[in-house]
Amino acid sequence: MDHLSLHGNTIEHSLGFTRKTAMSFWSNTTKRVRVAGGLILFSVLSITLLCYSRSFLMPTMPKVSLHYGVDSHSPYNVSKVALLIENRVNPILTPLLIHFMSVVPPDWRFRFMGSNESVDYLKQSSSIRGHVESGKLDLTYIPENMTTGSQEEISTFLTTLWLYETVLQPAEWLLNTIGLRRVSAIVDVLRNQVRAPHSEPEDVWLAERLGHRPGAKLANGTASLTFSGEMHRGKPEQVPADEDGEADNADSTKAGKLMKGLDDWRDGFYEPMGYHTGDSGNTLHSGIWGTPAQRQHIWKYCPEMKMTLVMDAAKYVPGNCNNQWKRWNTGDEGEGTDELGVATEIINGVEYPLLPAGLTPW
Numbered sequence: 001m002d003h004l005s006l007h008g009n010t011i012e013h014s015l016g017f018t019r020k021t022a023m024s025f026w027s028n029t030t031k032r033v034r035v036a037g038g039l040i041l042f043s044v045l046s047i048t049l050l051c052y053s054r055s056f057l058m059p060t061m062p063k064v065s066l067h068y069g070v071d072s073h074s075p076y077n078v079s080k081v082a083l084l085i086e087n088r089v090n091p092i093l094t095p096l097l098i099h100f101m102s103v104v105p106p107d108w109r110f111r112f113m114g115s116n117e118s119v120d121y122l123k124q125s126s127s128i129r130g131h132v133e134s135g136k137l138d139l140t141y142i143p144e145n146m147t148t149g150s151q152e153e154i155s156t157f158l159t160t161l162w163l164y165e166t167v168l169q170p171a172e173w174l175l176n177t178i179g180l181r182r183v184s185a186i187v188d189v190l191r192n193q194v195r196a197p198h199s200e201p202e203d204v205w206l207a208e209r210l211g212h213r214p215g216a217k218l219a220n221g222t223a224s225l226t227f228s229g230e231m232h233r234g235k236p237e238q239v240p241a242d243e244d245g246e247a248d249n250a251d252s253t254k255a256g257k258l259m260k261g262l263d264d265w266r267d268g269f270y271e272p273m274g275y276h277t278g279d280s281g282n283t284l285h286s287g288i289w290g291t292p293a294q295r296q297h298i299w300k301y302c303p304e305m306k307m308t309l310v311m312d313a314a315k316y317v318p319g320n321c322n323n324q325w326k327r328w329n330t331g332d333e334g335e336g337t338d339e340l341g342v343a344t345e346i347i348n349g350v351e352y353p354l355l356p357a358g359l360t361p362w
């Protein structure tokens with residue numbers, strides 16, 4: 001109570017003081033000053049009232065903020081990166097890369113790592129340059145202290161901690177060699193272990209160690225067959241018996257379902273997400289490639305596969321153009337054709353290029 005009354009007295013006292021000061025101030029001012037003061041008071045009050053009313057917003061200072069790297073308006077998710085490494089120059093590089101970008105879900109970004117020559121080659125394409133400008137594609141160089149000339153060098157490259165920890169930042173989901181890899185898990189493995197030179201290939205080496213991490217989630221053999229066709233066949237596709245029917249093995253990873261009449265050519269064939277050609281295509285396993293029917297199906301289901309295998313299309317170029325045809329890398333007319341001994345195989349009356357015995361793909 002003491003405190004309150006003291007407080008009350010103080011206010012009374014202050015008010016009295018203020019009143020007295022105001023009165024003496026007022027009597028000492030001229031009329032003109034009083035009018036000016038009134039106007040100022042009016043303006044201040046009006047502005048204060050306007051500021052508090054919701055219908056009026058004072059102009060605010062523009063705010064500037066800088067974001068480096070992460071653009072929230074970008075249609076791409078920086079955590080998802082598809083990585084392609086190629087140091088050789090090859091004319092199919094451009095169409096193949098553009099094709100990859102069109103079939104992988106649109107929020108994925110692409111990163112190409114190449115040599116000065118292969119990057120320069122890609123840059124000649126205006127379509128590639130467009131993808132670079134839009135932020136979809138990054139063209140980068142294979143670091144100077146690394147090489148990708150052989151299987152062993154690639155394995156060393158892909159088991160280098162620095163690549164995942166620094167170069168590929170901020171990627172977390174990495175699409176590479178028909179596999180989805182989690183960068184943080186790989187970093188975890190590589191912080192603790194170093195791959196011995198000339199031991200297992202990088203994918204085998206990494207898969208083994210990733211699988212032993214606590215709580216590891218790795219696709220088992222059966223699951224991996226749905227996305228990577230390399231040696232063994234997975235479940236064959238089934239077209240339902242009638243038009244509205246559901247096939248027994250309706251594959252949830254595929255959009256839509258097979259339809260009787262439309263998809264009959266796919267019935268009974270194995271259709272992985274992609275094909276994994278061994279030793280860059282020199283080894284094709286009979287389980288996948290062994291019969292004419294299998295090959296015919298692959299050419300139809302995944303025609304772009306042909307781009308990755310050495311085939312000379314000269315025989316299929318119509319009219320007089322055939323005479324003009326040059327293999328890109330030999331420049332010498334006919335030479336490449338002879339050397340490869342281009343032969344054809346006829347499957348169900350249709351002529352296809354025959355796979356050369358020793359494939360040397362790009």
Ligand SMILES: *[C@@H]1O[C@H](CO)[C@@H](O)[C@H](O)[C@H]1NC(C)=O
Nearest residue numbers: 072076077078079080107173
């Ligand atoms: C990016 O993708 C990851 C994995 O699918 C997801 O968890 C994350 O929310 C996505 N980020 C954005 C900004 O969409």
Ligand SMILES: *[C@@H]1O[C@H](CO)[C@@H](O)[C@H](O)[C@H]1NC(C)=O
Nearest residue numbers: 114115116117141142143144
């Ligand atoms: C690639 O180009 C850069 C810049 O032009 C040059 O410094 C570098 O030595 C080149 N690398 C190779 C392997 O030629």
Ligand SMILES: *[C@@H]1O[C@H](CO)[C@@H](O)[C@H](O)[C@H]1NC(C)=O
Nearest residue numbers: 143144145146156160162163
């Ligand atoms: C290459 O250089 C980087 C940065 O200087 C380094 O962190 C990395 O370990 C090197 N890689 C190899 C294989 O020496």
Ligand SMILES: *[C@@H]1O[C@H](CO)[C@@H](O)[C@H](O)[C@H]1NC(C)=O
Nearest residue numbers: 218219220221222223224226
């Ligand atoms: C493989 O993984 C799938 C799930 O992805 C599971 O349904 C299946 O039972 C597993 N197969 C084996 C043999 O463990």
